[in-house]
Amino acid sequence: xxxxxxxxxxxxxxxxxxxxxxxxxxxxxxxxxxxxxxxxxxxxxxxxxxxxxxxxxxxxxxxxxxxxxxxxxxxxxxxxxxxxxxxxxxxxxxxxxxxxxxxxxxxxxxxxxxxxxxxxxxxxxxxxxxxxxxxxxxxxxxxxxxxxxxxxxxxxxxxxxxxxxxxxxxxxxxxxxxxxxxxxxxxxxxxxxxxxxxxxxxxxxxxxxxxxxxxxxxxxxxxxxxxxxxxxxxxxxxxxxxxxxxxxxxxxxxxxxxxxxxxxxxxxxxxxxxxxxxxxxxxxxxxxxxxxxxxxxxxxxxxxxxxxxxxxxxxxxxxxxxxxxxxxxxxxxxxxxxxxxxxxxxxxxxxxxxxxxxxxxxxxxxxxxxxxxxxxxxxxxxxxxxxxxxxxxxxxxxxxxxxxxxxxxxxxxxxxxxxxxxxxxxxxxxxxxxxxxxxxxxxxxxxxxxxxxxxxxxxxxxxxxxxxxxxxxxxxxxxxxxxxxxxxxxxxxxxxxxxxxxxxxxxxxxxxxxxxxxxxxxxxxxxxxxxxxxxxxxxxxxxxxxxxxxxxxxxxxxxxxxxxxxxxxxxxxxxxxxxxxxxxxxxxxxxxxxxxxxxxxxxxxxxxxxxxxxxxxxxxxxxxxxxxxxxxxxxxxxxxxxxxxxxxxxxxxxxxxxxxxxxxxxxxxxxxxxxxxxxxxxxxxxxxxxxxxxxxxxxxxxxxxxxxxxxxxxxxxxxxxxxxxxxxxxxxxxxxxxxxxxxxxxxxxxxxxxxxxxxxxxxxxxxxxxxxxxxx
Numbered sequence: 001x002x003x004x005x006x007x008x009x010x011x012x013x014x015x016x017x018x019x020x021x022x023x024x025x026x027x028x029x030x031x032x033x034x035x036x037x038x039x040x041x042x043x044x045x046x047x048x049x050x051x052x053x054x055x056x057x058x059x060x061x062x063x064x065x066x067x068x069x070x071x072x073x074x075x076x077x078x079x080x081x082x083x084x085x086x087x088x089x090x091x092x093x094x095x096x097x098x099x100x101x102x103x104x105x106x107x108x109x110x111x112x113x114x115x116x117x118x119x120x121x122x123x124x125x126x127x128x129x130x131x132x133x134x135x136x137x138x139x140x141x142x143x144x145x146x147x148x149x150x151x152x153x154x155x156x157x158x159x160x161x162x163x164x165x166x167x168x169x170x171x172x173x174x175x176x177x178x179x180x181x182x183x184x185x186x187x188x189x190x191x192x193x194x195x196x197x198x199x200x201x202x203x204x205x206x207x208x209x210x211x212x213x214x215x216x217x218x219x220x221x222x223x224x225x226x227x228x229x230x231x232x233x234x235x236x237x238x239x240x241x242x243x244x245x246x247x248x249x250x251x252x253x254x255x256x257x258x259x260x261x262x263x264x265x266x267x268x269x270x271x272x273x274x275x276x277x278x279x280x281x282x283x284x285x286x287x288x289x290x291x292x293x294x295x296x297x298x299x300x301x302x303x304x305x306x307x308x309x310x311x312x313x314x315x316x317x318x319x320x321x322x323x324x325x326x327x328x329x330x331x332x333x334x335x336x337x338x339x340x341x342x343x344x345x346x347x348x349x350x351x352x353x354x355x356x357x358x359x360x361x362x363x364x365x366x367x368x369x370x371x372x373x374x375x376x377x378x379x380x381x382x383x384x385x386x387x388x389x390x391x392x393x394x395x396x397x398x399x400x401x402x403x404x405x406x407x408x409x410x411x412x413x414x415x416x417x418x419x420x421x422x423x424x425x426x427x428x429x430x431x432x433x434x435x436x437x438x439x440x441x442x443x444x445x446x447x448x449x450x451x452x453x454x455x456x457x458x459x460x461x462x463x464x465x466x467x468x469x470x471x472x473x474x475x476x477x478x479x480x481x482x483x484x485x486x487x488x489x490x491x492x493x494x495x496x497x498x499x500x501x502x503x504x505x506x507x508x509x510x511x512x513x514x515x516x517x518x519x520x521x522x523x524x525x526x527x528x529x530x531x532x533x534x535x536x537x538x539x540x541x542x543x544x545x546x547x548x549x550x551x552x553x554x555x556x557x558x559x560x561x562x563x564x565x566x567x568x569x570x571x572x573x574x575x576x577x578x579x580x581x582x583x584x585x586x587x588x589x590x591x592x593x594x595x596x597x598x599x600x601x602x603x604x605x606x607x608x609x610x611x612x613x614x615x616x617x618x619x620x621x622x623x624x625x626x627x628x629x630x631x632x633x634x635x636x637x638x639x640x641x642x643x644x645x646x647x648x649x650x651x652x653x654x655x656x657x658x659x660x661x662x663x664x665x666x667x668x669x670x671x672x673x674x675x676x677x678x679x680x681x682x683x684x685x686x687x688x689x690x691x692x693x694x695x696x697x698x699x700x701x702x703x704x705x706x707x708x709x710x711x712x713x714x715x716x717x718x719x720x721x722x723x724x725x726x727x728x729x730x731x732x733x734x735x736x737x738x739x740x741x742x743x744x745x746x747x748x749x750x751x752x753x754x755x756x757x758x759x760x761x762x763x764x765x766x767x768x769x770x771x772x773x774x775x776x
Contacts, residue, residue, distance in 0.1 A: 020131030021047035049127030218368030238269020396476030414572030426683030429472035459488035494571030508585035
């Protein structure tokens with residue numbers, strides 16, 4: 001026991017060190033009983049970020065007992081292999097553990113296992129700062145005043161001073177008179193020993209300073225060194241989150257010696273070397289380093305999210321003094337995102353595309369000049385934005401996203417390559433965005449497609465194109481990252497194709513006769529690709545032709561629309577455009593009702609249609625007609641009209657029998673005398689497979705009696721919540737049921753609802769379902 005307590009005294013005096021912005025200390029190693037040792041550490045955070053976690057290395061295969069922190073609350077992983085085999089304390093809603101704050105951690109180990117430990121590694125993280133420290137608990141020794149040789153009391157001649165290992169800094173005894181003592185060698189007068197660690201080279205807590213550049217340039221190889229009077233050297237470099245070049249620093253050579261060559265990374269931090277002195281024990285030297293001159297970095301992007309959202313963040317670089325912007329192509333970028341988020345593309349570029357996870361946190365980027373791109377620059381900087389979840393996140397259906405794209409492109413040349421979304425939303429409500437590498441130059445683009453040429457790409461490399469699709473209401477998104485191989489295509493005498501188009505000068509909107517645009521002479525060895533403007537439905541497409549029908553709004557008529565064909569052979573591409581004028585040919589007289597809107601959406605396995613009228617004259621009914629090809633329509637339902645009215649009236653119809661695919665709908669408005677007119681045609685991209693997700697049936701719809709019924713498609717396990725919201729998302733009424741039968745009724749009469757469209761959301765069986773209802 002006396003030996004163990006003697007060890008504890010040494011621990012308190014010596015076993016401490018620093019890493020990054022952290023101070024670590026082994027406070028004590030105390031015997032709990034004959035078989036158990038309790039280790040106690042303190043960790044101080046000196047940077048301005050709260051502690052995220054701290055890990056203490058354990059003996060292989062051993063679990064810690066009674067792990068705890070004193071001041072803050074932690075979730076404890078016992079054990080984990082991240083970052084090494086350890087007991088890990090994860091901070092839980094920690095506040096103010098920064099800027100010099102400290103906490104004490106303790107845990108217990110079998111004494112037999114602890115006695116065999118020659119190393120204890122500690123790693124702490126706060127924000128993007130990661131600090132490590134390593135100690136050998138068996139080698140911990142006392143500082144400059146330790147009693148190197150016996151008690152050193154040569155003066156009183158008690159025999160302990162006779163060997164001369166005195167307390168003095170030079171090792172001399174205290175004028176002891178061994179002759180008058182009780183034994184020993186009797187030569188205590190001058191104390192011939194070394195005085196333990198009392199020599200002046202052990203009087204400082206740090207060894208000699210590290211020599212080397214404090215402001216090296218990112219990417220270059222530099223040398224750091226320390227005095228050559230130690231028995232071992234263990235170097236460490238600033239740690240970046242990714243840990244890989246060029247983001248993180250890298251030791252090129254010299255580990256284990258007093259000189260190392262290091263490739264400089266982007267991140268500010270600390271060069272560190274842990275040395276061992278034959279008499280003074282383990283010591284640590286540090287040197288703060290900052291790559292390059294300061295540059296100002298700014299991140300733009302949406303900082304609020306729902307899980308599953310696809311977000312884009314763009315980093316821009318400017319001089320720290322505000323004098324001008326810098327070209328992004330001269331810098332390297334390295335991004336980090338919260339845990340559970342997925343980087344879709346852009347890790348090494350200035351634009352990052354990610355899929356959000358559930359955890360909030362920070363999106364950060366480190367930027368550094370690249371010597372390979374511009375040797376005259378020596379700059380670095382970083383930026384961080386905090387991302388937080390939106391207050392209301394309802395389950396959203398992801399849009400379909402399949403992209404037709406080339407697998408290979410030439411490194412340069414005049415060929416045009418097309419990236420196009422297949423089965424683009426015919427209603428035009430899904431938003432598509434293309435993120436292209438800097439080697440791609442946009443020739444033309446439109447709804448769901450982009451045409452590019454390639455300029456000075458590196459042969460035998462891979463470029464990436466990212467496509468993002470977002471629903472029109474910003475709820476539900478999808479993204480794909482497409483690899484494109486770059487080839488070194490042969491060059492030589494070559495002739496690009498020529499192309500001519502045959503097309504009508506004008507077409508009628510909503511015509512029963514579709515229009516065909518075709519290549520005048522199709523040639524072998526040439527491929528043809530058509531770009532069709534938004535507002536036209538493609539009915540048929542083949543080699544050298546496309547057949548379309550115009551389905552434009554009234555305000556979009558009486559103007560030209562541009563069609564484009566791109567002809568490509570092995571030599572290059574030729575693009576030709578043709579303008580076609582769209583007339584309002586009077587297909588059907590104006591409706592005897594003023595239709596202010598007509599729209600449809602696929603939801604819960606059905607197609608929900610909604611329309612509104614501002615006035616009606618002799619309106620008996622609306623017949624709903626559906627088509628699979630945009631030409632052949634059949635009646636699928638009917639909604640009663642309001643006769644004569646000058647007020648705004650909302651209508652809705654749900655088509656539950658529609659098959660999956662692109663569907664076309666129109667209204668056949670019928671008067672009391674059976675005269676009729678047609679509305680415009682709308683297109684809906686429908687997924688009938690989601691019908692299995694529909695948990696409820698709402699009736700009647702429209703609601704005319706003030707009471708709406710909700711019938712559950714399956715037995716409800718536990719409670720259910722029903723909410724009524726307006727179209728802005730404002731909750732107007734909420735009702736909870738602790739248990740429900742197969743059907744419940746909600747009384748709306750006391751809510752003073754105006755006639756219109758509302759959203760009814762039901763949460764039951766662990767999922768939410770939303771349906772649109774019309775209140776009359």
